[in-house]
Amino acid sequence: MSDTVIRVENLSKRYRIGSSQGHFKYGSLRDSLANAVKAPFRRLRSSSDSLKEAPKHIWALKDVSFEVKRGEVLGIIGRNGAGKTTLLKILSRITKPTEGHVRLRGRVGSLLEVGTGFHPELTGRENIYLNGAVLGMKRIEIDRKFDEIVDFAEIEQFLDTPIKHYSSGMYMRLAFAVAAHMEPDILLIDEVLAVGDLAFQKKCLGKMEKVTQEGRAIIFISHNMNSISHLCNRVIWIDLGRIISDGNADDVISNYLKTQQSFFKNSKLKAEEWNIRNKSHKFFKEITINGISLPAEIVLKQKSELIIQIIGESDGMLLRNFRSGVHISSEEGGRIMTYGTPWSAIGDINIKGKVSLTCKIEGLPLIPGRYLISLGCSTDHGSLDWLENICFLTITPDKQNSSRLPQIYKTHGYFLTESFWDIEEL
Amino acid sequence: MSIETELVPTEFEESEILISPSQGLFSLELGDLWHYRELFYFLAWRDIKVRYKQTVLGAAWAVLQPLLSMALLSLIFGYFLGLPSGGVPYPAFTFTALIPWQLFAYALSQSSESLVADRNLITKVYFPRLVVPLSSVAAGLMDFAISFVILIGMLLLFRIPLSWRILTLPAFVLLALLCAMGVGLWFSALNVQYRDVRYALPFLTQFWFFATPIAYSIEIVPENWRWVYSLNPMTGVVEGFRWALLGTDYTIGPLVLVSSVIVLLVLLSGLAYFNHMEDKFADVI
Numbered sequence: 208m209s210d211t212v213i214r215v216e217n218l219s220k221r222y223r224i225g226s227s228q229g230h231f232k233y234g235s236l237r238d239s240l241a242n243a244v245k246a247p248f249r250r251l252r253s254s255s256d257s258l259k260e261a262p263k264h265i266w267a268l269k270d271v272s273f274e275v276k277r278g279e280v281l282g283i284i285g286r287n288g289a290g291k292t293t294l295l296k297i298l299s300r301i302t303k304p305t306e307g308h309v310r311l312r313g314r315v316g317s318l319l320e321v322g323t324g325f326h327p328e329l330t331g332r333e334n335i336y337l338n339g340a341v342l343g344m345k346r347i348e349i350d351r352k353f354d355e356i357v358d359f360a361e362i363e364q365f366l367d368t369p370i371k372h373y374s375s376g377m378y379m380r381l382a383f384a385v386a387a388h389m390e391p392d393i394l395l396i397d398e399v400l401a402v403g404d405l406a407f408q409k410k411c412l413g414k415m416e417k418v419t420q421e422g423r424a425i426i427f428i429s430h431n432m433n434s435i436s437h438l439c440n441r442v443i444w445i446d447l448g449r450i451i452s453d454g455n456a457d458d459v460i461s462n463y464l465k466t467q468q469s470f471f472k473n474s475k476l477k478a479e480e481w482n483i484r485n486k487s488h489k490f491f492k493e494i495t496i497n498g499i500s501l502p503a504e505i506v507l508k509q510k511s512e513l514i515i516q517i518i519g520e521s522d523g524m525l526l527r528n529f530r531s532g533v534h535i536s537s538e539e540g541g542r543i544m545t546y547g548t549p550w551s552a553i554g555d556i557n558i559k560g561k562v563s564l565t566c567k568i569e570g571l572p573l574i575p576g577r578y579l580i581s582l583g584c585s586t587d588h589g590s591l592d593w594l595e596n597i598c599f600l601t602i603t604p605d606k607q608n609s610s611r612l613p614q615i616y617k618t619h620g621y622f623l624t625e626s627f628w629d630i631e632e633l
Numbered sequence: 634m635s636i637e638t639e640l641v642p643t644e645f646e647e648s649e650i651l652i653s654p655s656q657g658l659f660s661l662e663l664g665d666l667w668h669y670r671e672l673f674y675f676l677a678w679r680d681i682k683v684r685y686k687q688t689v690l691g692a693a694w695a696v697l698q699p700l701l702s703m704a705l706l707s708l709i710f711g712y713f714l715g716l717p718s719g720g721v722p723y724p725a726f727t728f729t730a731l732i733p734w735q736l737f738a739y740a741l742s743q744s745s746e747s748l749v750a751d752r753n754l755i756t757k758v759y760f761p762r763l764v765v766p767l768s769s770v771a772a773g774l775m776d777f778a779i780s781f782v783i784l785i786g787m788l789l790l791f792r793i794p795l796s797w798r799i800l801t802l803p804a805f806v807l808l809a810l811l812c813a814m815g816v817g818l819w820f821s822a823l824n825v826q827y828r829d830v831r832y833a834l835p836f837l838t839q840f841w842f843f844a845t846p847i848a849y850s851i852e853i854v855p856e857n858w859r860w861v862y863s864l865n866p867m868t869g870v871v872e873g874f875r876w877a878l879l880g881t882d883y884t885i886g887p888l889v890l891v892s893s894v895i896v897l898l899v900l901l902s903g904l905a906y907f908n909h910m911e912d913k914f915a916d917v918i
Binding site: 222296297298299300301302303304305306307308309310311312315317319320323324326328329333336337340341342343345346 | 649650651652653654655671672674675676679682683686687751753754755756757758759760912915916
């Protein structure tokens with residue numbers, strides 16, 4: 208037999224939306240009774256005919272086809288509402304497709320949430336069994352792995368305490384521990400690793416990597432491009448229920464991040480912000496990053512060169528002791544680092560008229576992700592001009608050239624630098 | 634297309650699962666249900682475990698409820714109204730009927746709410762949805778076992794002799810459970826889409842309680858109304874209990890037969906409806 212363990216063919220899923228959904232969800236019995244006479248006929252027709260396009264429907268998935276082979280780790284990326292979770296729900300048989308079908312070979316384990324079925328009144332021990340059963344584990348299997356699970360969760364002394372008394376960290380650890388000990392042939396994971404404390408998250412990723420080495424197939428949904436990039440060898444990008452691209456992880460991720468950038472560019476806020484500043488600023492006239500003049504979005508491979516060129520003008524005044532800086536913040540807004548004009552140069556730079564400043568950063572040591580660049584300059588009299596969050600900077604992974612670099616997840620910090628290790632047996 | 638039943642951790646299993654759009658009315662996969670029998674067990678076990686958590690009286694509630702009902706009903710119907718009870722002391726007469734009724738009513742209300750109560754399971758994990766209402770029906774047996782012991786004690790107290798008829802009791806227990814299951818399947822599936830069920834159910838249960846000869850004897854029902862009573866399957870169950878434990882002397886054969894047929898019809902239609910709706914649960918709930 209072939210190595211294909213998941214075969215998805217023309218999969219489509221249609222949902223009702225808008226006001227009709229409200230009706231559909233908690234419809235009143237009266238309305239349905241009123242239609243009861245007509246309903247059987249209508250239903251007969253709609254199931255025999257091809258499905259008619261009703262106005263208040265949305266295709267959460269449309270004609271999605273792909274295959275996954277044994278040992279493959281497939282990442283699925285896309286914006287919120289792109290259809291990722293719907294796909295996973297169909298694959299894990301929680302909901303049925305409207306059209307198309309899927310063939311799965313082997314035992315399927317799905318993890319759309321950790322701690323599904325946990326009951327607050329039950330003890331840790333009891334919940335391990337309950338949750339295990341919910342995840343499709345056999346009792347003997349749980350018995351066998353019980354100690355391992357408790358060990359992994361580090362909750363030994365609270366084993367017989369009802370979990371409603373657990374801290375949220377303990378709760379998550381226990382939930383992960385059970386999930387991490389599933390041994391399916393096909394593992395489907397939604398964004399569940401995003402929670403939990405950092406050290407534990409790492410432990411789970413490690414466990415997952417081990418699972419893939421054992422030849423199981425994994426489908427993994429995440430918004431964290433780092434974990435996707437590290438875990439997956441192949442990525443499918445979905446938007447509006449359709450596959451946009453399917454291929455090598457780094458390529459698909461880079462393409463995806465680029466369009467995400469244009470998405471932000473198109474959003475009015477950014478462009479307007481730039482214009483307002485453009486008119487009112489005292490010094491900055493034109494910014495070019497890596498040859499692209501702003502407003503624009505910058506996409507770089509990790510550890511590559513960043514060149515920022517600034518054209519500024521002083522309105523005829525003499526700017527004494529001019530200083531300038533390139534500030535980089537995380538997407539969440541925290542300042543990460545600043546590249547400033549050197550200390551030694553302060554006091555030396557006096558500017559009059561139009562100038563060009565170029566800041567060159569070699570091998571920008573940031574881990575893949577999205578950042579924001581701000582620019583500022585000042586003189587003796589304090590701050591002169593300030594451009595906050597002038598553009599997005601996206602760093603994409605580059606596995607080929609990272610042999611000397613450590614494997615880093617966002618939880619490890621922001622910086623990616625080489626280090627030299629001597630490991631000797633003693 | 635069934636799932637494998639044995640787990641071999643590292644070996645790859647050559648079973649195939651086909652996921653396709655909803656099929657016809659009857660696509661009941663019993664093999665699948667069997668595969669998930671452990672989940673059934675764990676859910677029932679959870680319901681029993683959790684039932685009396687954080688209560689002062691705990692499982693005493695299982696006994697108190699029918700005992701208090703019995704006292705009240707005996708007072709009103711037996712003492713105030715002086716209704717006949719076929720020579721049996723009124724408390725024993727009503728208690729014998731209350732026990733299967735409590736089993737039925739509890740199983741019915743639990744199973745009707747079960748899908749909505751376990752919505753986090755329904756939307757996050759796959760398993761045959763039938764496991765949920767079935768396990769909540771089973772959880773009612775715990776209370777039943779406790780109050781059954783009280784019942785036997787009461788019969789001894791009133792010196793009512795037990796006969797071979799007690800051996801038929803499991804059949805009536807099963808009939809009560811199947812009846813609760815049949816109606817529960819309808820209601821649990823309806824409840825997913827129409828929360829009206831939540832409001833209709835207490836009323837229906839109360840109505841049903843008085844439409845079943847629990848507080849009174851079927852003998853006070855006029856002859857030409859008896860056939861209407863026989864359509865209520867719980868009449869068969871309750872009268873069956875009295876026949877088996879109290880040794881009532883009228884024949885209950887036809888009554889039990891009609892009850893069984895009706896329970897079967899409700900159960901099969903409930904299964905069909907449940908099955909038909911099952912695929913939509915996760916989307917609608």
